[in-house]
Amino acid sequence: MSNTHYESQKKTTRQSDHKILLVDDSSTTLLIEEMMLRQHTQYELVLARDGKEAVEKAIAEQPNLILMDVIMPRMNGFDACREMRRHEALRKVPIIMVTSRGESYNIEQGFESGCNDYVTKPIDGAELVEIVNGYLMAQG
């Protein structure tokens, strides 16, 4: 077995141990995120369609990373992020906001609510996979 193959297997095993919560009310965005992460990584994926469901699923599923839209019904992404940070087990989970509005005040609001990073719509699938990999590989 070559070293490259061994490294690849090692990486796959690690990826499959990680769980990502994808949160968006837009099916077009969820489709891209899900397709790119399922086809190009081995992470386990959990989906939620609004902020309230995201908080419930985050508590129940304890994901290693959360990718969350901002404008959603029932509870927006900023409020969901604040709510998640109140739970001890979710305090250090990386939360990446997926925002339609890339202006600085909007980004600042995201960081103030407790998110770690952001990507803007329209989603660039390859960039998304790289960011997710970056955060999860840092976790080991």
Added chain:
Amino acid sequence: MISKSESISISQASLADLERNLGSLSSQYMRWSVELPLNHEKQTVWARLYSAANTLRQAVREGAVENAIFEIGSNLIGCEQIALLVTTKKQDRVDFIGSAEFDPKRLDTLQRNAKRIIEEAPADSIFIEATDKDRSFLSSLGISARIPFSLDSATRGAIVFFDLLPQRKGLDAVDRELLQLLCTYTGPCLAASKTKHQKTPGWVQL
């Protein structure tokens, strides 16, 4: 009301063909995405086209094609406002629907210029502001992009896109591919949705 002879729908066989076609397309885009290295420039194209084709197929099933078009315009192309214009077969009336929070003043402008917006260009001609400067009429209305769509080989409407999101500097080759997909499939999807659900949406008479 329009007479039955005017109304457009497609047969059950064509409906099945369309659903199969959109399904094959989305599978093909996914396959191409998987086969390419992650950093390949085409990744973005295949991922967005996969999502758009899948969204349209689902919308035909659920009878919500206009919402799917707004989602594609907003989340995959990055425009804040989108409107759908559909003419009757006799071209004597244009029906409209705008995406959420569509500017009423802009809707009024669209209503006054609807026929010209649809007729401005040949049936398969995509207008993108900044690259198609010669269409000064469309630019003067603040339109970022406009695509026509057809039913039974006749132009029956247009989709107009306004206000790119602030992080977007302009529409690019990926957007053009998405616009082309919408240009090809909007008419058949609207007609198929009508056939499947035995009704047109309240805002339009196809």
